[in-house]
Amino acid sequence: MDDLLLTLKTTFGYNAFRPLQREIIEASLDGRDVFALLPTGGGKSLCFQIPALQRTGLTVVVSPLIALMKDQVDQLQAAGVAATFLNSTLDADTARSRLAGLHRGEFRLLYVAPERLMLDNWQENLTAWNITALAIDEAHCVSEWGHDFRPEYRQIARLRKLLPTVPVMALTATATERVRADVIKHLQLREPEVFVASFNRPNLTYRVLAKDQPLKQIIDFVRKREDESGIIYCATRAAAERTAESLAGRGFSARAYHAGLDAEERGRNQERFLRDETKIICATIAFGMGINKPNVRWVIHHDLPKNIEGYYQETGRAGRDGLPADCLLLFSGGDAAKQTHFIEEITDDQEKQVARAQLRQILHYAESAGCRRRELLEYFGEGFATDNCAACDNCLEPRETYDGTVLAQKFLSCIYRIRQTGRFGVGLNHIVEVLTGADTEKIQRWGHQQLSTYGIGKDLARPAWAAVGRELMRLGYVAQAEGEFPILELTEAGLNVLRTRAAVTLTKPLALPKAKRVTHRE
Ligand code: ADP
Ligand code: ZN
Numbered sequence: 001m002d003d004l005l006l007t008l009k010t011t012f013g014y015n016a017f018r019p020l021q022r023e024i025i026e027a028s029l030d031g032r033d034v035f036a037l038l039p040t041g042g043g044k045s046l047c048f049q050i051p052a053l054q055r056t057g058l059t060v061v062v063s064p065l066i067a068l069m070k071d072q073v074d075q076l077q078a079a080g081v082a083a084t085f086l087n088s089t090l091d092a093d094t095a096r097s098r099l100a101g102l103h104r105g106e107f108r109l110l111y112v113a114p115e116r117l118m119l120d121n122w123q124e125n126l127t128a129w130n131i132t133a134l135a136i137d138e139a140h141c142v143s144e145w146g147h148d149f150r151p152e153y154r155q156i157a158r159l160r161k162l163l164p165t166v167p168v169m170a171l172t173a174t175a176t177e178r179v180r181a182d183v184i185k186h187l188q189l190r191e192p193e194v195f196v197a198s199f200n201r202p203n204l205t206y207r208v209l210a211k212d213q214p215l216k217q218i219i220d221f222v223r224k225r226e227d228e229s230g231i232i233y234c235a236t237r238a239a240a241e242r243t244a245e246s247l248a249g250r251g252f253s254a255r256a257y258h259a260g261l262d263a264e265e266r267g268r269n270q271e272r273f274l275r276d277e278t279k280i281i282c283a284t285i286a287f288g289m290g291i292n293k294p295n296v297r298w299v300i301h302h303d304l305p306k307n308i309e310g311y312y313q314e315t316g317r318a319g320r321d322g323l324p325a326d327c328l329l330l331f332s333g334g335d336a337a338k339q340t341h342f343i344e345e346i347t348d349d350q351e352k353q354v355a356r357a358q359l360r361q362i363l364h365y366a367e368s369a370g371c372r373r374r375e376l377l378e379y380f381g382e383g384f385a386t387d388n389c390a391a392c393d394n395c396l397e398p399r400e401t402y403d404g405t406v407l408a409q410k411f412l413s414c415i416y417r418i419r420q421t422g423r424f425g426v427g428l429n430h431i432v433e434v435l436t437g438a439d440t441e442k443i444q445r446w447g448h449q450q451l452s453t454y455g456i457g458k459d460l461a462r463p464a465w466a467a468v469g470r471e472l473m474r475l476g477y478v479a480q481a482e483g484e485f486p487i488l489e490l491t492e493a494g495l496n497v498l499r500t501r502a503a504v505t506l507t508k509p510l511a512l513p514k515a516k517r518v519t520h521r522e
Contacts, residue, residue, distance in 0.1 A: 003054065004017075004022060004025055004026075004050060004054070005017075007050050007053055007054065008046070008050065011050075011053065011079050011080065011081065012046065012049075012050075012079060013079075018042060018043040018046075019042070019197050019198070020036070020038060020042075020195045020197050021043055021046055021047055023195060024036050024047040024169070024195050025046075025047055025050050025051050025054075027193040027195075028047070028048070028051045028133065028167055028169050029051050029054055029055065031167050032167060032191075032192070032193050033167055033168045033169070033170075033189040033190045033191065033192040033193070034047075034167070034168075034169040034170070034189075034192055034193050034194075034195065035139075035169075035170050035180065035183065035184060035189060035192045035193070035194045035195070036169065036170070036171045036172075036195045037171075037172055037173070037175050037180065037194075037195065037196045037197065038171070038173060038195075038197045039173055039197060039198075039199050039201070039316060040173045040313060040316045040317070041292070041316065041320045042173070042197055044137065044171045044173070045072065045137075047135075047169065047171060048061060048133065048135035048169050048171070049076070049081070049109065051133060051169075052081075052108050052109045052133065053081065053108060055132050055133065056130075056132060057129075057130040057131060057132030057133075058102070058105070058107060058108065058109070058110055058129050058130055058131050058132065059108065059109050059110070059131075059132065059133040059134070059135060060110050060112060060131055060133070060134050060135070060159075061109060061110065061111045061112070061135045061137060062112055062113075062114050062117070062134070062135070062136045062137065062153075062156060062159075063111055063112075063113070063137040063138060064113065064114060064137075064138050064141055064148075064150055064152075064153075065137075065138065065289060066087045066088065066089060066113050067289075068289070069085040069087055069111045069113070070085065070089075072085075072111065073085045073109075073111060076109065081108060081109065082106060082107045082108045082109070083107060083108065083109040083110070083111070084098050084101065084102075084107050084109075084110055084111070085110065085111035085112065086098060086099075086110065086111070086112045086113070086116055087111075087112065087113040087116055088113065088115070088116070099125070102125065102129050103125075103128060103129070105129070105130065113152075114141075114150065114152035114153050114155060114156060115152045117152075117155055117156065117158075117159060118155055118158070122159075122162075123162060126159070126162050126163060127162075131163055131166055132166060133166060133167055133168075133169070134159060134160075134163065134166055134167070134168045134169070135168075135169045135171065136153075136156060136168065136169065136170045136171065136187060137171050137172075138171070138172060138173075139153075139170035139171055139172040139175075139183045139187065140172040140174050140175050140179050140183060141153045142154060142156065142182060142183055142186045142187060143175075143178075143179045143182035143183060143186070144182070144350065144351075144354065145176070145178045145179050145182060145354060146174060146175070146179045146182075146309070147174065147306070147307050147309045147310055147358075153186070154186060156186075156187055157186060157187060157188050160187065160188045161188075168187060168188075168189055168190075168192075170183050170184075170187050170189060170192070173313065173316075174309040174312070174313060175380075176309075176379065176380065176381065177381050180194075196381075196382075198382060199312070199376070199377055199380045199382055200373065200377060200382070200384065201315075201316065201319065202391070203319045203322055203323060203324050203325060204315060204316075204318060204319050204324075204325050204326075204327055204391070205324065205325070205326050205327065205391040205392060206315070206327050206329075206372035206373060206376070206391070206392040206393070207326070207327065207328050207329070207372075207392065207393040208328075208329045208330075208331050208365075208366050208372070208393060208510060209328060209329070209330055209331070209510060210330075210331060210332065210509065210510035211330035211331055211332035211335070212332075214243075214302055214330050215243065215246055217330060218232065218243065218247070218300060218302070218330075219247070219250065219252075221298075221300065221328060222247070222252060222280065225297065225298060226252075226279075227279070228279065228297035228298060229273070229276060229279050229280070229293070229295055229296050229297055230279070230280055230281075230296060230297055230298040230299060230300065230318075231280075231281050231283060231287065231288065231296060231298075231299045231300070231314070231317060231318075232254075232280060232281070232282045232283070232299075232300045232301075232302055233283060233284070233285060233287075233299065233300070233301050233302060233303075233305070233314050234282060234283070234284060234302040234303055235284070235302070235303035235304075235335075236284065236303075237258040237259070237260040237284055239302060239303065240256045240257070240258045240282045240283055240284050241256050241258070241260075241282075243256075243282040243302060244256035244280075244282035247280060247282070252279070252280055253277075253278050253279040253280060254278065254279070254280035254281070254282055255269040255272065255273070255278045255280070255281060255282070256269065256281075256282050256283070257269050257270060257273075257281050257282070257283040257284070257286065257287040258283060258284040258286055258287070259284065259286045269281065270287070270291070273293070274291070274293055276295075285305075285310060285314065288313075288314060288317050291317065292320065293317070293320070294320045294321035295320075295321055295323075296317050296318045296319065296320065296325065297318065297319070297323075297324075297325050297326070298318055298325055298326040298327070298328070299314060299315050299317060299318045299325075299326075299327050299328070300327075300328045300329075300330065301314070301315075301327075301328070301329040301330060302330055303330070303335050304329070304331060304332075304335040304336060304339065304362060304363075304366065305329075305362055306339070306355070306358060306359070306362070307358035307359075307361065307362055308358070308361050308362055308365060308376065308379045311329070311362060311365070311376075312376055312379075312380075315327040329366060331366040331367075331510065333463035333466060333467060334463070336359065336363055337463070339359050340359065343355045343356055343359060356486060360480070360486075361379065363470060364470070364474065365379075367467060367470055367471065367474075367509075367510075368394070368474065369394055369398075369399045369401075369507035370394060371384070371387075371388070371389050371392055371394055371395050372389075372392035372393065372394060372395075373389040373391065373392055373395075374389070399507045399508055399510075400507070400508045401505045401506065401507050401508065402505070402506055402507075402508060403503065403504075403505065403506075404468070404471075404504045404505060404506030405497075405501070405502075405503050405504045407457075407460070407468050407504075407506065408468075408472060408477065408497055408504035408506070409497065409498065409501070409504075410435060410453065410456050410457050411431065411435065411457075411465070411468060411469055411472060411478075412472070412477060412478070412490060412494050412495075412497055412498050413453055413498060414431050414434055414435055414451070414453040414456075414457075415431060415478065415488055415489070415490050415494075416490060416495075416498060417451045417452060417453050418430075418431070418434070418448065418451065419490075421446070421447075421448075421451070423446055425485075425487040426487060426488065427485055427486055427487055427488065428466060428469050428470070428480075428486070428488060429466075430442060430443075430448075431469065431488060432457075432462050432465040432466050432469065433462075434448050434451060434453060434454055434455075435453065435454075435455070435456060435457030435460075435465055436455065436457050436458055436460070436461075436462050436465060437449075437454055437455025437457075437458055438462075464509065467509055468506065469488070471506055471507065472494070472504075473488075475493075475504070476491055476493050476494075477490070477491060477493050477494035477497060477504070478490060478491060478494055479491050
């Protein structure tokens with residue numbers, strides 16, 4: 001048995017490495033900078049903990065999750081590892097005695113919050129403490145393109161300057177191509193070895209339902225799963241609270257978790273959930289970071305998540321034990337409209353653009369008729385080879401299609417006519433308003449009620465038209481250009497449909513539980 005495996009067994013009690021753990025550890029011990037992208041639960045911590053035990057000196061771990069530091073350090077200490085942490089929760093005496101310990105070289109691992117990095121006379125300490133490795137957990141926090149940007153993370157680059165020869169390891173569970181490049185740039189990684197584990201979670205089944213009566217839909221769902229643990233994610237504290245109360249009122253074992261509860265109640269509810277005394281937790285996204293409950297059997301999203309990363313993270317809390325688990329997203333066009341509204345109020349341009357792009361991607365996911373797993377994996381830059389994953393709604397029950405030629409022609413010709421008037425740069429909403437014959441200020445100002453396409457789509461509700469528009473984008477007939485605000489353009493394929501009257505097949509919207517017209521309203 002080699003040294004690494006021995007440490008894995010004797011210190012951590014595990015028999016085998018998870019995918020890429022060994023490779024990452026070896027690269028780090030070779031003195032390389034490392035970028036490691038492993039899904040949540042993939043075992044990132046061991047990637048820097050084992051090297052810390054193999055080399056001399058101190059490994060500094062930067063982590064934004066102050067709440068988890070104590071747990072992690074407690075676990076390490078229980079395993080006999082000399083580890084400690086420094087963050088704002090410590091009183092002055094404790095902090096002082098830990099600093100003294102660090103000066104005496106008593107520790108192998110030091111966890112530290114990023115905002116702490118420039119305090120405590122770090123410059124002097126860094127040289128005095130014989131730091132031999134630096135690990136940056138949740139490294140995506142350094143990027144504005146991630147979902148969790150933390151300006152303090154930008155300070156980490158200064159550490160790099162102060163410790164030019166020390167290998168740096170950046171770890172994250174969420175990084176698109178863009179975030180990855182940002183991490184490498186801002187943390188100044190030097191010719192890093194990049195490790196990317198598969199994000200596929202084969203034991204998770206993904207479904208999307210048109211949100212109609214969410215409470216009823218949730219009850220139908222949990223009734224079939226009375227003994228199972230699950231999480232219901234809600235967009236607001238009020239919705240989390242309301243859902244928990246409604247379920248508890250019907251005899252389900254449900255409690256709420258959100259930042260509006262006092263710390264004690266929140267902690268108690270989380271504790272009960274972890275111990276299986278409460279089966280269902282109705283939570284905002286405040287819940288779950290770092291929680292490692294293996295037997296969560298399902299995750300419901302009561303509202304549209306803000307972005308795919310978040311959705312992947314939150315659904316990823318299901319089925320950590322590797323056994324089958326279900327993920328259900330309740331989707332309504334109304335939720336999308338609400339989010340659009342909030343996004344338009346954002347004053348920072350860059351932030352607004354990011355938020356718009358993220359909404360577009362999650363909408364794409366929700367409305368896609370293609371394999372959900374493939375959509376998720378493609379988002380993370382990973383391909384998915386087989387056609388049918390056999391574990392998502394669209395693969396298990398392919399959606400019905402219909403002849404959408406007439407709808408497509410109406411929509412496409414509406415863009416075409418507007419362009420002919422010499423007005424460029426209209427967005428989806430405006431086109432839908434023209435089609436449905438709305439009376440808006442813009443339509444008046446631009447004289448668009450004169451267009452031959454004005455009101456030709458009155459037979460369909462606006463959200464349904466918006467969905468048709470988005471499907472035409474997915475199918476490549478319309479392109480969306482990202483400018484000051486997103487504008488629609490006909491593509492060559494779109495023009496071709498108009499010229500040749502080519503047939504266009506569209507997918508029926510997500511089925512509603514009852515037969516009724518899709519208005520996408522709650
Ligand atoms: P991440 O930070 O990637 O989400 P963690 O480092 O918290 O993941 O690890 C998730 C869980 O998996 C922890 O309980 C950890 O002890 C466990 N784990 C890590 N590596 C292994 C392994 N090689 N074998 C078994 N369990 C492991
Ligand atoms: Zn699929």
